[in-house]
Amino acid sequence: MKARVFVMLKNGVLDPQGAAVQHALGALGFDGVNEVRQGKVIELDLADGTTEATINEMCEKLLANTVIESYRVELL
Amino acid sequence: MKAAVLQFPGSNCDRDMYMALKNAGADVTMVWHKEADLPAGVDVIGVPGGFSYGDYLRCGAIAANSPITKALKAHVERGGYAFGICNGFQVLTEARLLPGALLRNAGLKYICRTVDLSVETTDSPYTSAYTQGQHIGIPIAHHDGNFTADEDTLDMLEGEGRVAFRYVNNPNGSKRDIAGIVSENRRVLGMMPHPERAAEPAHGNEDGKHFFTSLIDAVVSA
Numbered sequence: 001m002k003a004r005v006f007v008m009l010k011n012g013v014l015d016p017q018g019a020a021v022q023h024a025l026g027a028l029g030f031d032g033v034n035e036v037r038q039g040k041v042i043e044l045d046l047a048d049g050t051t052e053a054t055i056n057e058m059c060e061k062l063l064a065n066t067v068i069e070s071y072r073v074e075l076l
Numbered sequence: 077m078k079a080a081v082l083q084f085p086g087s088n089c090d091r092d093m094y095m096a097l098k099n100a101g102a103d104v105t106m107v108w109h110k111e112a113d114l115p116a117g118v119d120v121i122g123v124p125g126g127f128s129y130g131d132y133l134r135c136g137a138i139a140a141n142s143p144i145t146k147a148l149k150a151h152v153e154r155g156g157y158a159f160g161i162c163n164g165f166q167v168l169t170e171a172r173l174l175p176g177a178l179l180r181n182a183g184l185k186y187i188c189r190t191v192d193l194s195v196e197t198t199d200s201p202y203t204s205a206y207t208q209g210q211h212i213g214i215p216i217a218h219h220d221g222n223f224t225a226d227e228d229t230l231d232m233l234e235g236e237g238r239v240a241f242r243y244v245n246n247p248n249g250s251k252r253d254i255a256g257i258v259s260e261n262r263r264v265l266g267m268m269p270h271p272e273r274a275a276e277p278a279h280g281n282e283d284g285k286h287f288f289t290s291l292i293d294a295v296v297s298a
Contacts, residue, residue, distance in 0.1 A: 009179075013179070013224060014179065014182070014222075014224070014249070016179070016180050016181070016182050016183075016184050016222075016249070017180055017184065020184055061141075062133070062137065062141060063133070065134055065137065065170065065177055067169070067175075067176065067177045067225070068177045068179065068224060
């Protein structure tokens with residue numbers, strides 16, 4: 001089984017990289033980009049039967065830093 | 077006074093930290109990250125700067141889960157002294173031994189230069205040889221030194237006098253100009269600037285030397 005984990009900076013945490021990407025889009029002439037938030041996607045190839053609770057634990061312990069990041073798990 | 081300096085793959089300030097501790101009078105041992113135990117009788121653990129594990133995932137995240145880090149956590153839980161410089165600070169926050177986190181610098185650039193710090197408290201084993209409000213010049217060299225925490229945590233750190241150093245001119249966007257903090261029992265310190273790079277005459281600046289002499293004095297007299 002496979003799972004995909006989306007990790008994003010929490011709302012309210014400044015995302016300087018997102019801000020730089022937004023600025024660069026503006027410089028390319030793309031108007032109307034109100035905000036850009038940059039995160040990461042982590043794909044996991046897991047033993048069948050791995051529970052969502054276990055994946056959440058992986059996120060809490062390593063994949064996300066919950067001080068600054070939020071995460072979302074998608075089972076594929 | 078026995079000190080240990082942890083070495084992770086990608087650590088590159090480990091030998092500077094070793095020399096600064098040794099010159100201040102400590103008996104220093106280097107400890108590889110795969111070790112599960114610290115040398116017997118270690119008083120202080122230093123977590124050096126560098127790029128542990130290539131900064132993969134997040135700076136310090138993999139090192140925070142290394143075998144030796146379990147021993148570091150146990151040492152801190154026993155009330156032991158530990159400090160992290162630069163990547164070492166990132167490791168200590170990732171290991172939840174200090175609050176907050178270090179984000180990408182607000183200006184997105186890697187910054188390498190000497191900056192002025194203000195000593196915000198002398199009530200710590202690391203800062204007792206400085207004077208309150210003293211300005212010291214200490215090198216920084218980081219891409220992810222933008223300290224952040226939620227407002228409640230920042231208020232708590234300030235209320236408990238746990239901000240050890242502040243930037244005089246904030247180079248990286250850190251909340252409330254914070255450059256270094258201490259733990260609740262004041263024995264764990266994390267900071268982005270490098271006092272070990274300003275600790276002997278050949279460095280051209282010895283403002284960081286008192287960081288290590290404070291520490292040795294505190295441990296010897298404890």
